[in-house]
Amino acid sequence: MAKFYDIDDIIADEEVVSVVFEKAACGVGIDPSSETDSVEVGSKVELPFWLAHELQLRQAVSMNVPTCFNQKTRLEIQADSACVDLRSRCPFFYEFGCKIAPLVGVRTIGTLLLSAFKSRYKEVLTKAHTAAFPAASKHLTILTKEETNLYEAAQSSMTAFKRWRMGGPRFQRASVLGHNSYLTGNQLNSDCSDVPLIKALQRGVRVIELDIWPNSTRDDVLVLHGRTLTTPVKLIKCLQSIKEYAFVKSPYPVIITLEDHLTRDLQDKVAKMLTQTFGEMLYYPQGECLAEFPSPESLKYRIAISTKPPKIYLESENSKDKGSSFNGEREISEESASGKETPTFNAEPEEEKNNSDPDDEDINGCVHKSAQEGAPEYKRLITIHAGKPKGSLKDALQVVVDEVRRLSLSEQALEKAASNHGTDVVRFTQKNILRVYPKGTRVTSSNYKPHIGWMHGAQMVAFNMQGHGKLLWLMQGMFRTNGECGYVKKPDFLMQRGPHNEVFNPKRTFIVKKTLKVKIYIGDGWHLDFSRTHFDSFSPPDFYTKIRIVGVPTDAAKKKTRIIDDDWAPSWDEEFEFPLTVPDLAVLRIEVREYNRSQKDDFGGQTCLPISEIKPGIRAIPLYDRNGEKLKSVKLLMQFQFV
Ligand SMILES: [Ca+2]
Numbered sequence: 001m002a003k004f005y006d007i008d009d010i011i012a013d014e015e016v017v018s019v020v021f022e023k024a025a026c027g028v029g030i031d032p033s034s035e036t037d038s039v040e041v042g043s044k045v046e047l048p049f050w051l052a053h054e055l056q057l058r059q060a061v062s063m064n065v066p067t068c069f070n071q072k073t074r075l076e077i078q079a080d081s082a083c084v085d086l087r088s089r090c091p092f093f094y095e096f097g098c099k100i101a102p103l104v105g106v107r108t109i110g111t112l113l114l115s116a117f118k119s120r121y122k123e124v125l126t127k128a129h130t131a132a133f134p135a136a137s138k139h140l141t142i143l144t145k146e147e148t149n150l151y152e153a154a155q156s157s158m159t160a161f162k163r164w165r166m167g168g169p170r171f172q173r174a175s176v177l178g179h180n181s182y183l184t185g186n187q188l189n190s191d192c193s194d195v196p197l198i199k200a201l202q203r204g205v206r207v208i209e210l211d212i213w214p215n216s217t218r219d220d221v222l223v224l225h226g227r228t229l230t231t232p233v234k235l236i237k238c239l240q241s242i243k244e245y246a247f248v249k250s251p252y253p254v255i256i257t258l259e260d261h262l263t264r265d266l267q268d269k270v271a272k273m274l275t276q277t278f279g280e281m282l283y284y285p286q287g288e289c290l291a292e293f294p295s296p297e298s299l300k301y302r303i304a305i306s307t308k309p310p311k312i313y314l315e316s317e318n319s320k321d322k323g324s325s326f327n328g329e330r331e332i333s334e335e336s337a338s339g340k341e342t343p344t345f346n347a348e349p350e351e352e353k354n355n356s357d358p359d360d361e362d363i364n365g366c367v368h369k370s371a372q373e374g375a376p377e378y379k380r381l382i383t384i385h386a387g388k389p390k391g392s393l394k395d396a397l398q399v400v401v402d403e404v405r406r407l408s409l410s411e412q413a414l415e416k417a418a419s420n421h422g423t424d425v426v427r428f429t430q431k432n433i434l435r436v437y438p439k440g441t442r443v444t445s446s447n448y449k450p451h452i453g454w455m456h457g458a459q460m461v462a463f464n465m466q467g468h469g470k471l472l473w474l475m476q477g478m479f480r481t482n483g484e485c486g487y488v489k490k491p492d493f494l495m496q497r498g499p500h501n502e503v504f505n506p507k508r509t510f511i512v513k514k515t516l517k518v519k520i521y522i523g524d525g526w527h528l529d530f531s532r533t534h535f536d537s538f539s540p541p542d543f544y545t546k547i548r549i550v551g552v553p554t555d556a557a558k559k560k561t562r563i564i565d566d567d568w569a570p571s572w573d574e575e576f577e578f579p580l581t582v583p584d585l586a587v588l589r590i591e592v593r594e595y596n597r598s599q600k601d602d603f604g605g606q607t608c609l610p611i612s613e614i615k616p617g618i619r620a621i622p623l624y625d626r627n628g629e630k631l632k633s634v635k636l637l638m639q640f641q642f643v
């Protein structure tokens with residue numbers, strides 16, 4: 001039987017094979033030229049594979065080896081496999097071979113398939129990566145369906161790779177949307193071990209945030225989350241885990257952002273830990289200032305540090321004795337207004353009245369005087385300088401030309417900035433790095449809408465990775481693209497400037513660029529992944545599907561299918577249309593729910609597909625659970641069209 005969702009498999013089943021009838025068959029009318037409707041014993045007839053297979057199971061016919069696997073083809077493949085026109089012999093050469101081999105009892109078919117594939121695959125890859133278009137299209141005509149798919153995949157990854165390189169050499173131009181991690185689940189009371197950090201890296205998270213504090217004896221450095229009641233873990237342990245797991249999922253650079261509450265000698269200690277743990281992996285600029293950031297491609301397998309550089313001391317070093325951090329004057333930051341908790345880490349109850357994000361403190365740009373002595377080694381290791389210059393937020397957004405800066409804004413601060421001077425934010429992110437973090441009051445690890453950050457070009461949208469729910473799904477959907485490498489290229493329009501220095505204005509109203517038509521046929525697989533009573537105790541489930549567009553406000557849309565009562569494999573056959581003004585920033589969010597009359601509806605699976613990644617056609621879409629793990633069998637059969 002052909003696989004239900006696989007169109008190719010269904011077509012492969014239509015391949016014709018020749019069979020010999022072992023029994024006489026009456027009333028079948030296979031041969032229109034024959035006078036009777038019957039087929040004699042011993043007649044040789046060509047039948048589609050699916051029919052021949054069924055008849056052979058009933059011992060009515062015996063199948064012959066199809067010509068595409070005969071001796072002649074074998075010899076040709078042996079001689080020069082890459083030049084054999086397999087498509088004309090059987091477009092589903094491999095799939096069909098696998099199906100037929102056990103039925104005709106010829107074991108060597110397996111060996112033939114393997115050797116043909118191995119030798120031809122190399123040629124396919126070489127051609128896909130190097131050939132000029134006319135030569136390639138000629139080569140394409142002799143490839144089987146599977147080989148064509150491989151060829152196209154190889155070519156599109158090559159094109160993507162080239163485009164990526166062209167995006168360089170600067171980080172800002174390559175314009176990544178980083179993927180950020182907070183340390184633990186519930187920020188107030190979960191254990192701050194390095195396990196969540198490892199999990200985040202295994203998922204491809206590229207930005208790791210560490211909140212570092214002195215221990216009670218002030219001779220070691222601890223990582224503590226969110227300045228709240230978490231159990232601390234030694235910094236060295238976190239660094240070792242980062243080293244071990246940084247590149248298990250993606251080779252692209254990991255950025256560690258430090259929230260530093262340390263004394264100078266401890267900063268020196270951190271510098272030693274960083275250089276000793278990471279060695280060559282650690283990337284830092286040779287000069288003192290980083291005017292442009294290298295592309296992620298050139299920083300493969302490297303780790304970079306981002307934090308606020310230590311204060312510049314023009315006066316005596318004992319300007320503050322053993323304070324936990326060097327807070328000079330500071331501003332009332334956006335964040336302190338948001339009510340972030342004062343630190344309650346009991347190792348140092350006496351001080352640390354600073355309840356602002358340390359990133360928000362002012363720095364004096366890239367000034368390096370000889371008097372500057374604040375942990376020079378440590379300072380040298382900082383690749384991306386964080387900090388907010390004096391003055392208003394609008395001033396902070398004015399681009400400084402000589403240095404890449406990272407500015408951190410809370411979600412509310414960004415919302416405010418976006419409504420007052422959105423284009424300044426976009427302009428800032430063309431050159432600098434903007435990080436957005438959840439407001440301090442989100443103590444239960446809930447999340448906020450990532451789109452407001454993405455729309456304004458923010459590269460690091462910090463998320464509580466342990467918080468579940470639809471906003472995290474959006475984030476996961478976004479980063480499931482681009483080979484799950486943890487970096488997604490910003491749409492070009494966010495990087496462009498007009499002749500009068502104008503940039504993309506997220507508040508403008510746009511015209512509809514294209515319309516996405518989504519047809520949802522059926523869903524299946526729940527009976528394999530869930531128990532019989534998981535949804536309703538006494539009857540089959542009642543599924544419906546919610547389809548949303550999340551993107552710029554004008555594109556936002558909500559649709560849903562009708563509820564299909566009592567059916568494990570619902571068939572909706574409904575079509576929806578979504579006009580899109582900024583398709584590059586839109587994500588299609590799909591969620592299946594199970595209707596319940598008296599209680600809350602159940603969750604039946606979800607996925608988020610960035611519109612830019614949707615290929616038109618009929619697709620079997622796998623669904624994911626609440627945590628973003630793929631469900632084994634649950635799929636929706638859908639059709640996508642752009643008009
Ligand atoms: Ca039911």
Ligand SMILES: [Ca+2]
Nearest residue numbers: 536542595596
């Ligand atoms: Ca129900």
